[in-house]
Amino acid sequence: MNNQAEMTTQTLFEELIEARRSNRVFDTEHQMPEHIVATALASALKSPNSSNMQMWEFVRVKSDDKRKAMVPICLGQSAASTASEFVVVVARPDYWKTRSEFNYEKLKNEYGESSDKFAKVKSYYKDLMPKVYRNDALGILGGLKRLMATVVGLFRPMVRELGKQDIMATIHGSNSLASMTFMYAMTAQGYDTCPLGGFDSVRLKKLLNLPSSTEITMVIACGKGTPSGIWGERHRVPYEEVVRTV
Template sequence: MGQNESDSLMTPTHTPHLQAFRQVVESRRSVRRFTNTPIPDAVLEDCLRLAMMAPNSSNLQPWEFYVFDSADKRKHAVKNCMNQNAAKTAVRLIAVVARTDNWHAHAQQILQEYPDTPVPKKVKSYYAKLVPMDFLRGPMNVLSVAKWGATQAIRQVKGPIKSPYYTFEDVKNWATNNTALAAENLMLALRAYGFDSCPMGGFDEPAMKRLLNLGKDHHIVMMIGAGERADNGIYETQFRFNQAQFVHHV
C-alpha cells in the first residue's frame, strides 16, 4: 500500500462511514475538565451493575470497584496520589481493582447459595486448580516443593501444561485483562447515561493502595474520573502519523 493511498486521520475522510467513525473517536478522547453537575446515586449504581456484567473467560470474577465517597480520601488521592488535572474536577473517582486471592471465596459462595444442591466434584476441582501453588505465593514447605517438582517434571515430558493458571504471574495477567473489560463497561455505561469518563494515568499505585487499605493480592488496573464533560473538556487536536508507517501486511 503506497503512502498516498492510505487514509490517515490527518487527511479528510472520504466516506460517510469514515466520517461517522471519526466522530466516535473524537467523542471518546481523553477528558481534561468536568463540570460540577452531580451524578445521581441511582445512575452510578446502575452503571456499576452494568460494569459487573463484563465478559469473562471463566466462572471467576476478579474485579472490584472502590468508589470514593469520602471527601477526605478523595482530596488526599487527588493531591498526593495522582498527577492528572482531570482528577481535580471529576465528580466521581472510582478505582477498578483486580484480585488474585478470591478463588476460595468463589467456591464458598457457591456452597452458600446452593446449600441443598450437592456441588459436583468437577466444580470443586475446577476451583482447586485455579489456586496458585503455595510455592509461588507463600512460605516454602514440603508440599509446595513437591508440587513444584511434579509440575517441572510434567513440563519436561509433555511440554507446557495446557492451562494458563500454573504460575502466579499468569493468574495476575488473566485477572488484570478481565478487570480491564469491566473498567471499559463502566465507562461505556456512564456515557450511555450522558456522562463522560476519563481513565487516569500517572497515579501512584502503592500510595493509592495504602489509602484504600488494599493488600498485595489487589492490583489497581485503572482509576476512572467521571462527570459531565465541560465544553472545553476535550484535548485539542492530536496528530496521527501516516497509516503506511504503522500498518504492515505480512
C-alpha cells in the same frame, strides 16, 4: 434479531464507541446523580472474566476528603482535581477461595448435586481453581507451577502462565474488560470518564486500606465532561498496521 433491529443495534453501538472519549476536565458545578455510577458498575459486573472468578473490587471514592486526597495521588492531573467521583478498580488475588466457593455453590444449585453436568464441572472449582490461584507471599509456589507447566508443556499443550505475576496479569485483564464496560455504561448515560494509570499505587492502597497482596488495575475519574476536557482528535494507528491476518 431481524435485520432492522440488528442495524439499529449496530448503529447504537458505533455511536457509543464514537461518543466515549477520555475527558480530562469535568464540570465541578455539576451534581452527578448517585445512581449513574451504580448503574454503570452493575453493567460492569456482567463483563467476561477469567473462569468467572470475579477477582475484582470496585472502590467508589465519593467523600470530599478522600476525593481531595486523590488529587496528589493522581499526580495533580486535571481529570482527578475536577472529578465528581472515582472508581478504583482493584485486583484481588486474595479472593480466590470465596470466589471458587461461590461458583461451586451456584453451579451445584443450578445443575443439581447429583447431575452429570455438575459432576463434570465441580472439580473445576473444587480442585483446579485453588491449584491455579493459591499462592504464597514470595511467589515460590507460582514459580514451581510455572516450572511444572514448562515440563508438561514439552509433551502436550498447557497453560504456561501460572506464576504469581501471571495470575495477577489475568486478573488485570478481566478487570480491564470490566473497566471498559463501566466506561461505556457511563457514556450511555450521558456522563464521561478518564481512565488513569498515572497514580501512586502505594499511597492509593494506603488511602483505601487495601491489603498488600492487591494491585490497582486503574483509577477511573468520572463526571460531566466539558469540551475543554477533550484534548484533540482521536488518533489511531491504521487498521492495516495493527491487524494481521494469518
